[in-house]
Amino acid sequence: MTELELMPGVEASPLALLLLGRQRDPDSERGVDCPGDLPPASDPTLVARARAAKDALGDRVFVLGHHYQRDEVIAFADVTGDSFKLAQQAAARPEAEFVVFCGVHFMAESADVLTGPDQAVVLPDLAAGCSMADMATFEQVEECWDVLVEAGVADDVVPVSYMNSSAAIKAFTGRHGGTICTSSNAARALTWAYGKGEKVLFLPDQHLGRNTAVREMGLTLDDCVLYDPHKPGGGLTAQQLRDARMILWKGHCSVHGRFTVDSVREVRERVPGVTVLVHPECRHEVVEAADLVGSTEFIIKALEAAPAGSAWAIGTELNLVRRLAQAHPDKTVVFLDRTVCFCSTMNRIDLPHLVWALEELVAGRVPNRIVVDPVEAAQARAALDQMLALP
Ligand code: 13P
Ligand code: SF4
Secondary structure (H helix, E strand, O other): OOOOEOOOOOOOOOOOOOOOOOOEOOOOOOOOOOOOOOOOOOOOOHHHHHHHHHHHHHHHEEEEEEOOOOHHHHOOOOEEEOHHHHHHHHHOOOOOOEEEEEOOHHHHHHHHHHOOOOOEEEOOOOOOOOOOHHHOOHHHHHHHHHHHHHOOOHHHEEEEEEOOOOHHHHHHHHHOOOEEEOOOOHHHHHHHHHOOOOEEEEEOOHHHHHHHHHHHOOOOHHHEEEEOOOOHHHHOOHHHHHHOOEEEEOOOOOOHHHOOHHHHHHHHHHOOOOEEEEOOOOOHHHHHHOOEEOOHHHHHHHHHHOOOOOEEEEEOOHHHHHHHHHHOOOOEEEEOOOOOOOOOOHHHOOHHHHHHHHHHHHOOOOOOEOOOOHHHHHHHHHHHHHHHOOO
């Protein structure tokens, strides 16, 4: 059972959501508290305080915001983007002393790998992790590689790891001559990888791997096998591994995994003429039932290019879908599912945490700095650089 260190008077429960920045989960990589006092969310001066702190820091700070962040946080981002654009941007600002990453832990780690040693990457709430990234631990992935070696296929395998993975997994990928990918360049990454080896080990999102392999690389579902890290040998025989072209890790996004074929059917009945546009982290059958599939940047551009009067159902995180609906009042933009579907960890970065982080920087303290071990960082960098150099 997870042991939670709690505020006095708060009862432990393994299922309890940690109070934002005020509690720690010592069993989790990200479970560290925010020292000092967080301003209360009800503080009416928060917007002014964030503005004042950002102005005081000037060019010393660069604030990045992922598309799934809350509106109150996006309002202070110098650049917004999907994980690929944010990785590029983090690498492109060597003059910024502080990079405040409004996103999740694996993104901040990648930013630390891609920025210079004198730049500090700050994650305003260290509890902003990613359940998908947590589905592939370093030990499990090393064990998987041993299974591939034993099956006699490791020499034919090129690892392709989704950005949504820890720095340790990215380092593993670099060590084995692989590449990182994001949802906006997964097909290019697979094309590169199949030019190098006969098989791909795709970590940790089975859906992005399967959707890209089958829809964009001409592979069949039978070419794909699912490696389950919780089963001996991944639950696969050596023969299955020898026959496979795509070895998918059994991981998924709990946000995008919620959309179903029924959600698609239901929205088509509810909104006549609707175009269903989903993120490739959605399950294969949902992507097949949709009209279009693409990364968050693709989704944003598709909406920008859409004619007035058109109707869209979007299958991705709700903060982004709400902003798209507000930005396009001349179009009908609805959420693909009837139930609310925020990413709870993305949502942990809120205005109080951003204000706290910026004010700490103004006071000369660097809070919640994300630092990747230098050896791991060098290996992870090889895999990230490979992604940035994909043709
Ligand atoms: P992109 O930013 O690559 O679209 O990925 C979506 C996501 O789930 C990020 O965590
Ligand atoms: Fe992770 Fe999914 Fe949240 Fe992205 S949306 S951070 S993949 S849980």
